[in-house]
Amino acid sequence: MQWVILRNTESAARTTALDTSVLRKMIRLHPATGLVELLNILAVVYQDGGKMKFPIMYENSRVPVWLSKITPINVWANSFAFWVWCRGEMSDRTKNHETIHYVQQRELLMVFQWILYGLFHLIGLIKYREGNKAYYENPFEREAYANDQNLNYLNERKPYAWIHYLRKQDEAV
Ligand SMILES: [Zn+2]
Numbered sequence: 001m002q003w004v005i006l007r008n009t010e011s012a013a014r015t016t017a018l019d020t021s022v023l024r025k026m027i028r029l030h031p032a033t034g035l036v037e038l039l040n041i042l043a044v045v046y047q048d049g050g051k052m053k054f055p056i057m058y059e060n061s062r063v064p065v066w067l068s069k070i071t072p073i074n075v076w077a078n079s080f081a082f083w084v085w086c087r088g089e090m091s092d093r094t095k096n097h098e099t100i101h102y103v104q105q106r107e108l109l110m111v112f113q114w115i116l117y118g119l120f121h122l123i124g125l126i127k128y129r130e131g132n133k134a135y136y137e138n139p140f141e142r143e144a145y146a147n148d149q150n151l152n153y154l155n156e157r158k159p160y161a162w163i164h165y166l167r168k169q170d171e172a173v
Pocket residue numbers: 097101140141144
């Protein structure tokens with residue numbers, strides 16, 4: 001399995017599953033470029049025939065640090081839409097975990113995954129009265145944690161596999 005990696009530095013070292021000409025265009029971009037980057041990613045998706053297999057991963061990013069301040073967990077890496085940010089260097093397991101989240105979002109047209117993720121978190125909060133527990137019991141997280149050590153998981157995964165982790169929610173109390 002290959003990963004797309006963008007380091008949060010000028011000299012971006014990477015391995016990639018995407019076309020190198022596309023990456024050359026992306027290499028100069030930084031999350032701070034905001035809209036420009038968004039348009040660029042959409043261009044990549046378009047060129048790729050609507051299929052972007054992997055998210056764009058930033059290492060040594062401040063984004064997880066900021067997120068940790070507003071969420072119940074200490075965030076090491078996080079996935080949002082076409083991007084993944086990590087505080088440091090990502091292990092294959094982390095890359096796999098975050099790519100599972102990317103695929104979950106993609107199959108739900110992004111916005112529906114965000115809504116559902118938020119809803120599951122809310123239900124978990126009401127049920128367990130604890131942010132940390134609500135996080136780990138979220139079906140999207142359950143799927144990711146259950147399979148992130150299997151680097152072949154995304155090749156075997158069936159669409160909407162997270163649905164199977166809805167049922168298991170009651171077992172682990
Ligand atoms: Zn996760």
